[in-house]
Amino acid sequence: MWFETRAARILKTRLPLIQGPFGGGLSSTRLAAAVSAAGGLGSFGVHHLDAAQIKETVAELRRLISGPFAINLWIPLGSERELRPTQEEFKSNVARLKPYYDELGIPEPAYPSGFSQDFERQIEAVLELKPPVFSFIFGIPSAEVLKACRTHGIVTIGTATNVEEGLALEEAGVDLIVASGSEAGGHRASFLRPPDESPATAALVPQLADRVRTPVVAAGGIADGRGIASALALGAEGVQVGTAFLACEESNASETYRRALRKDSARATVLTRVFSGRYARGIRNRFLTEMTEHERALPPYPVQNWFTQPIRQAAASQGREDLLALWAGQNAPLIRHDGVQELVEFLERDTERVLSRLGSR
Numbered sequence: 001m002w003f004e005t006r007a008a009r010i011l012k013t014r015l016p017l018i019q020g021p022f023g024g025g026l027s028s029t030r031l032a033a034a035v036s037a038a039g040g041l042g043s044f045g046v047h048h049l050d051a052a053q054i055k056e057t058v059a060e061l062r063r064l065i066s067g068p069f070a071i072n073l074w075i076p077l078g079s080e081r082e083l084r085p086t087q088e089e090f091k092s093n094v095a096r097l098k099p100y101y102d103e104l105g106i107p108e109p110a111y112p113s114g115f116s117q118d119f120e121r122q123i124e125a126v127l128e129l130k131p132p133v134f135s136f137i138f139g140i141p142s143a144e145v146l147k148a149c150r151t152h153g154i155v156t157i158g159t160a161t162n163v164e165e166g167l168a169l170e171e172a173g174v175d176l177i178v179a180s181g182s183e184a185g186g187h188r189a190s191f192l193r194p195p196d197e198s199p200a201t202a203a204l205v206p207q208l209a210d211r212v213r214t215p216v217v218a219a220g221g222i223a224d225g226r227g228i229a230s231a232l233a234l235g236a237e238g239v240q241v242g243t244a245f246l247a248c249e250e251s252n253a254s255e256t257y258r259r260a261l262r263k264d265s266a267r268a269t270v271l272t273r274v275f276s277g278r279y280a281r282g283i284r285n286r287f288l289t290e291m292t293e294h295e296r297a298l299p300p301y302p303v304q305n306w307f308t309q310p311i312r313q314a315a316a317s318q319g320r321e322d323l324l325a326l327w328a329g330q331n332a333p334l335i336r337h338d339g340v341q342e343l344v345e346f347l348e349r350d351t352e353r354v355l356s357r358l359g360s361r
């Protein structure tokens, strides 16, 4: 059967189907539980949470899920943790965003003690909690962390946006490699080459599958059986689907966001760094267009991400599509399902239909 792959065996799931983790509060334990119950691997992105919140999340996932699930972190890239804008830079960033803070009725932020979570504490929490699966982007954890994962039986999934990153992940000994093509929604997780150079899924998957022994999982632009069948034909042994799961009512995306994913405007997505300081794919809206004028002056991640976080949060609770970060992949126009169970059943049935149609030709 098409779904009996090494990736499914390693993940201990019926289907070689991973629900892409969503950071920044868009994952939900309900979504992960529904995906795991339907035969895939539910994931939860925790990069924005501190160690105590990660512990609470994993406890809730364990309560809801009897089988495997994944916890996902961002690996700090370069010297991002040391970034500290001067008081002057801080003030000019606030001034640039003040019209949006005012429009949403939120206070101007004060200089914080840190601009992102403490990664060392996050990783300690993950090792202590021993989730069934640990996935990560933007790099590779240290050899000690990966060794501890192997010792504790935690399956590891790294993410590559180009062949070099895939080779580095294989060398580090991860269990699965997600090959994330440029169609994918959300951040381009590149760590060895510029993010805007990463190839599309149909180019990346076969090139990487030819070079590594580790099973490859295709991500980016997959939303139906045609996408899954083509990923398998290209050499992937599983798929990671993001945008189509984000559009399900179980996700933590606001109703405004889920509606935006279904609009005609979702046909055009762009890579932008205006929301977080790092390139990510999303639907163009007013904030994206207006801020693009200032793109060169914006601070890098995590500083810009910290500055826009209250805007994104208030926009979600006030139903303001024009000021939300509308992360979406290039195949958002293929979204047809509102619930996880119907989506997973469709993906399975549609893959079988496509493969048998191709086989009978």
Ligand SMILES: Cc1cc2nc3c(=O)[nH]c(=O)nc-3n(C[C@H](O)[C@H](O)[C@H](O)COP(=O)(O)O)c2cc1C
Pocket: 019, 020, 021, 022, 023, 024, 026, 045, 046, 047, 072, 073, 135, 136, 137, 159, 180, 183, 184, 185, 186, 187, 219, 220, 221, 222, 240, 241, 242, 243, 244, 246, 327, 328, 329, 330, 331
């Ligand atoms: C809103 C959003 C947030 C995301 N956050 C993360 C994340 O924190 N960690 C991660 O590994 N991938 C993240 N991704 C990528 C997805 O997990 C998945 O690989 C990608 O969406 C697959 O491409 P698709 O959107 O075309 O299906 C995110 C994607 C979206 C749309």
